[in-house]
Amino acid sequence: PINVIFMxxxxxxxxxxxxxxxxxxxxxIRGKYHPAPTxxxxxxxxxKLPKLASCANHFSLIRSMHSYTSKHGExxxxxxxxxxxxxxxxxxxxxAVLSQQQKQQAPIPPFVHVGDMKHPAYTAPGFGGxxxxxxxxxxxxxxxxxxxxxVKEFETGAVMDVSRLAGRKHLLKSLDRxxxxxxxxxxxxxxxxxxxxxxxxxxTSRKAKQAFDLSQEPEKIRNAxxxxxxxxGMLLARRLVEAGVRFVTVQGYVDTGIYAxxxxxxxxxxxxxxxxxxxxxxxxxxTDLADRGMLDTTLVITAGEFGRTPKINSEKRGPGRDHWGxxxxxxxxxxxxxxxxxxxxxxxxxxxxxxxxxxxxxxVATVYHALGIDAKAKYLAQGRSMTMLPHGNIVRxxx
Numbered sequence: 371p372i373n374v375i376f377m378x379x380x381x382x383x384x385x386x387x388x389x390x391x392x393x394x395x396x397x398x399i400r401g402k403y404h405p406a407p408t409x410x411x412x413x414x415x416x417x418k419l420p421k422l423a424s425c426a427n428h429f430s431l432i433r434s435m436h437s438y439t440s441k442h443g444e445x446x447x448x449x450x451x452x453x454x455x456x457x458x459x460x461x462x463x464x465x466a467v468l469s470q471q472q473k474q475q476a477p478i479p480p481f482v483h484v485g486d487m488k489h490p491a492y493t494a495p496g497f498g499g500x501x502x503x504x505x506x507x508x509x510x511x512x513x514x515x516x517x518x519x520x521v522k523e524f525e526t527g528a529v530m531d532v533s534r535l536a537g538r539k540h541l542l543k544s545l546d547r548x549x550x551x552x553x554x555x556x557x558x559x560x561x562x563x564x565x566x567x568x569x570x571x572x573x574t575s576r577k578a579k580q581a582f583d584l585s586q587e588p589e590k591i592r593n594a595x596x597x598x599x600x601x602x603g604m605l606l607a608r609r610l611v612e613a614g615v616r617f618v619t620v621q622g623y624v625d626t627g628i629y630a631x632x633x634x635x636x637x638x639x640x641x642x643x644x645x646x647x648x649x650x651x652x653x654x655x656x657t658d659l660a661d662r663g664m665l666d667t668t669l670v671i672t673a674g675e676f677g678r679t680p681k682i683n684s685e686k687r688g689p690g691r692d693h694w695g696x697x698x699x700x701x702x703x704x705x706x707x708x709x710x711x712x713x714x715x716x717x718x719x720x721x722x723x724x725x726x727x728x729x730x731x732x733x734v735a736t737v738y739h740a741l742g743i744d745a746k747a748k749y750l751a752q753g754r755s756m757t758m759l760p761h762g763n764i765v766r767x768x769x
Contacts, residue, residue: 371616371667371742372667372705372706372741372742373611373615373617373618373667373705374465374618374671375607375608375611375669376617376670376671377604377622377651377670378449378450378487378620378622378674379673379674380446380623380630380631381623381631381633381674382445382631382675382676382677382693382694383631383674383677384633384641384678385678385699385716385720386399386401386677386678387403387637387691388419388645389415389701390716391403391404391405391415392718398681399680399681399719399720401637401682402638404416404417405417406419406423408424409423409427410426412712413426418645418646419645420649421650421653421654422648422649425653425656425657425660427709428657428660428703428709429656429670429701429704430707430709430768431699431712431713432699432700432701432714432728433712433715433716433723434697434714434715434724435673435677435697435699435700435723435728435729435730436695436698436722436728436729437449437676437695437730438454438730439676439695440676440695440696441693442632442693443455443489445676445695446489446492446496447461447493447495447496449495449675449733449734450734451464451499452464452731452762453731453761457493459754459756460499460500461499462497462499462505462749463497464617464737464738464741465496465617466497466498466507467501467743468616469481469505470501471744472741472742474614475614476577477577477578478578478581478615479508479578479615480615480617481506481507481615481617482507482509482510483619483621484510484514484606484607484619484620485510485599486509487619487621494506500749500751507617507619510582514584514602515597515599515602519584519602521579577614581609581610581612581613582606584602584605584606584609594654594657595650595655596647596651598651599621600622600624600648600651601647601650603621604652604654605654605655605658606618608659611664611668612662622672624647634683634685635685635687635688635689635690636687636689637682637690637691638688648672652672655670656704667706668704669702669706669707670701670702670704671700671701672700672701674698676693676694677694677695677698678692678694679691680694694721697721697723702736702768705740706740706769707769708768711767711768713728713768714726714727714728729761729762731760732764734762735762735764736764736765736768743758745757745758
């Protein structure tokens with residue numbers, strides 16, 4: 371089976387300063403950086419991404435993405451679900467659908483979010499949506515690079531032996547049987563039962579505990595990924611996939627606060643800090659997966675919810691770029707997709723796609739195809755028959 375590691379560049383990374391450089395345009399469009407050659411003929415990336423340039427043969431680049439919106443929160447849901455925002459029956463994330471269609475076998479969560487990516491005004495992106503909380507990701511909100519990083523749910527505790535856990539499991543089953551008789555028609559009760567059963571199974575899983583233990587990695591490997599939230603998050607993602615997790619989303623920035631790729635002002639001081647972290651962690655993951663023979667079975671995605679405006683603004687705190695959903699870029703590598711490809715193109719300003727436009731629905735359809743997910747499967751939610759992915763066409767050039 372194919373697994374996924376998705377580094378979410380939340381806030382909207384600048385395609386013009388990273389993947390789709392416009393060297394011949396005026397400074398207010400082309401920005402501060404210059405394009406540099408990569409290991410793939412004809413592909414140029416920002417000069418600040420030298421490590422990624424050296425392993426560009428491991429991924430493909432789509433330069434003609436477009437979204438339904440230029441708003442945070444909404445855009446997050448769109449890129450992770452492939453459907454427009456619906457506050458009544460919110461669409462489910464890719465990882466949730468994967469968990470529902472391809473049942474987890476390993477004693478470890480099937481779907482993990484490293485970092486809380488929920489916008490305060492919107493539904494958490496990529497969660498179970500109308501399928502219910504049973505299909506929400508297991509959320510890790512601690513910093514994986516912290517010396518005190520540990521996942522408490524997999525610690526049985528010094529005074530808690532396995533026999534006591536077994537006793538609790540027996541008691542829980544008895545209570546659930548009683549509750550089930552009382553609430554046979556209540557969907558939430560069934561979801562709660564499945565969720566509780568899974569939690570108990572995980573609490574006694576040695577495999578789950580070891581997968582979350584970064585201290586088992588050699589110092590050389592940890593340093594290669596980078597001793598920061600993103601780098602260690604990507605290393606953790608590799609460990610989780612290796613242990614049987616099917617889908618891991620990693621919050622792709624180090625700055626405090628939400629939407630740290632949201633560079634309305636001071637874009638270049640911010641990028642000076644963020645691009646080396648992105649370059650280091652992404653290239654380290656691709657190289658590590660290739661070295662371990664895992665790249666063919668692991669689809670690695672890096673994407674934000676949209677791009678940035680072609681024209682740099684004149685913010686008094688320092689020039690920046692604003693939200694831009696009409697055109698942006700993303701990368702996909704490994705996982706059975708053809709690599710070293712450039713899909714689509716934007717106009718001279720990087721403002722709109724001019725060749726092979728790819729919508730967020732098309733992107734999700736493409737990921738579904740790689741994973742073997744039935745995009746047209748139906749799911750009954752609140753009495754309505756919902757299609758997993760109502761719209762979207764596979765980017766066939768990647769297969």
